[in-house]
Amino acid sequence: MVSNCAAALQALDDELYVWSRMRRRPCFWWRDDDAYHDSLALQSLRKLLETQFLFLAVIPGLLSVDLVRMIEPGAPVRVLQHGWAHTNHAASGENPSEFPPHRPLGAIERELRAGQAILSGAFPGIFHRVFVPPWHRCANWILRDAVRLGFEGISLQSPLFPLLKRGYPGETNIDIDLCDWTCNGAFIGTERLAVLLVRALKLRRDWQQQDTPVGILSHHALLTAADFGSLSVFLQLLRCHNADWTETQTLFP
Numbered sequence: 001m002v003s004n005c006a007a008a009l010q011a012l013d014d015e016l017y018v019w020s021r022m023r024r025r026p027c028f029w030w031r032d033d034d035a036y037h038d039s040l041a042l043q044s045l046r047k048l049l050e051t052q053f054l055f056l057a058v059i060p061g062l063l064s065v066d067l068v069r070m071i072e073p074g075a076p077v078r079v080l081q082h083g084w085a086h087t088n089h090a091a092s093g094e095n096p097s098e099f100p101p102h103r104p105l106g107a108i109e110r111e112l113r114a115g116q117a118i119l120s121g122a123f124p125g126i127f128h129r130v131f132v133p134p135w136h137r138c139a140n141w142i143l144r145d146a147v148r149l150g151f152e153g154i155s156l157q158s159p160l161f162p163l164l165k166r167g168y169p170g171e172t173n174i175d176i177d178l179c180d181w182t183c184n185g186a187f188i189g190t191e192r193l194a195v196l197l198v199r200a201l202k203l204r205r206d207w208q209q210q211d212t213p214v215g216i217l218s219h220h221a222l223l224t225a226a227d228f229g230s231l232s233v234f235l236q237l238l239r240c241h242n243a244d245w246t247e248t249q250t251l252f253p
Contacts, residue, residue: 004191005189005190005191005194008190008191008194008195008198009190009194009233009237011194011195011198012194012197012198012234012237013237013241015197015198015201015202016201016237016238016241016243017241018205019201019205019210019241020241020242022205022210024210025242025243025244026201026204026210026214026238026241026243026244027210027211027212027213027214027243027244027245027246028052028213028214028215028216028238028243028244028245028246029053029055029172029213029214029215029216029245029246029251030049030052030053030054030055030215030216030217030218030245031055031056031057031080031132031155031174031215031216031217031218032045032054032055032056032057032217032218032219032220033057033082033132033217033218033219034057034059034082034086034219034220034221035056035057035058035059035067035082035220036058036059036062036063036064036067037062037063037064037066037067038064038066038067038069038070039220039221041220041221041223042067042070042220042221043070044220044223044225044228045218045220045223045228046075046077048228048231048232048235049076049235050235051076052076052235052245053076053077053078053245053246053247054076054077054078055077055078055079055080055155055251056071056077056078056079056080057080057081057082057132057155058079058080058081058082058119058123059082059083059084059085059086059134060081060082060084060085060114060115060116060118060119061083061084061085061086061111061114061115061118062085062086063118063119063122068122068123071123071126077126078126078127078128079119079123079126079127079128080127080128080130080131080132080155081112081115081116081119081127081129081130081131081132081151082132082134083098083099083111083115083132083133083134084098084111084112084114084115085098085111086098086134088135089103095135095137096134096135096137097133097134097135097137097138097139098133098134098135098138099133099138099139099142100138100139101139101140101141103139105141108139108142109149112131112142112149112150112151113149113150116129116150116151128152128153128252129150129151129152129153130151130152130153130154130155130170130172130252131143131146131149131151131153131154131155132154132155132156133156136156136157143156143166143168144168146168146169146170147169151169151170152169152170152252153169153170153171153172153251153252154168154169154170154171154172155171155172155173155174155215156168156171156173156174157173157174157177157217158173158174158175158215159173162175162200162203163203163204163207163209163212170252172215172251172252173215174215174216174217175196175200175214175215175216176193176196176197176200176214176215176216176217177217178193178216178217178218178219178223178227178231179217179218179219179222180192185219185222186222187222187223187224187227187230189230190230190233190234193230193234194234197214197234200214201214213246213250213251
């Protein structure tokens with residue numbers, strides 16, 4: 001009897017085979033959040049992705065020099081801005097947010113621009129002015145005024161129909177979160193990830209959006225050694241089917 005996990009992996013392999021029969025290469029991109037210092041988990045993620053681009057959402061207000069030193073020149077890493085200090089300023093009982101609507105506009109602008117200055121100085125040439133709100137949540141005016149605030153793009157969690165966008169400037173969202181937030185951010189598991197990947201790829205075929213990359217989100221600090229082992233199975237399967245990993249110019253021109 002085939003296990004549910006094995007069946008899910010076989011379904012993913014079958015879906016990738018359909019793409020190869022169509023002579024199409026599915027596109028992916030990988031964003032990792034909450035980076036601010038070097039760690040074994042982050043090194044494991046870099047090793048896992050090998051030559052694939054890693055879009056690292058860095059917390060500028062907490063940035064440690066060892067993270068700057070870790071990213072060697074020419075590495076396939078691009079830096080995005082993950083808020084300011086990842087501090088929750090939401091009112092009691094509300095969902096966490098670093099930039100909720102009640103915070104003064106001036107304070108928010110100062111923090112965002114200070115973050116841009118820190119990251120552009122620390123990561124010249126690889127920092128892209130893309131705003132990743134902590135907890136994927138902030139006052140709507142920030143997203144609408146992103147360009148005025150110095151940003152060239154926004155990256156959030158995708159809407160329920162992931163091929164849609166909310167209309168913010170330079171918006172490029174993630175489809176699949178590797179964390180189960182009902183279980184303190186634990187890895188969603190091999191079976192669930194395979195199911196979500198098949199769903200994302202089928203959706204693109206059904207709507208003839210094969211060039212739209214599938215965004216994957218990780219939080220390296222929450223991944224265990226066993227999780228990295230599971231993820232390596234997926235990466236190897238994607239490599240066997242010649243999956244494409246989108247570069248910066250395509251995601252955030």
